[in-house]
Amino acid sequence: MPASLLTLIERADRFVRSIENARREPDRWEGLCTLQALTDIAAGRTEQAEARLALAKTPPIVRVSPDPPHVPADCREPTAAKLRQELDRIRAQLVAS
Secondary structure, three states, rough: OOOOHHHHHHHHHHHHHHHHOOOOOOHHHHHHHHHHHHHHHHHHHHHHHHHHHOOOOOOOHHOOOOOOOOOOOOOOOOOOHHHHHHHHHHHHHHHHH
């Protein structure tokens, strides 16, 4: 059974907070997978969002390429601040609805 949107937002928040607490920027894989997950959350695609959040946590040694699946190679890497901004925007939308 897919997680609820609120649960997914909480999971994404914990992941982004872990990056912020480490005082680092997400690597390309983490950032793009998390941004895709946030896009899926905003669109109500819970199963896809859950899978992309899991992908974001994939250790570098296990990744088959530097880019996550289905991401154009020329896509810009999001910063921790960008992920936080997008997460806060989606959370506010969910609360307002």
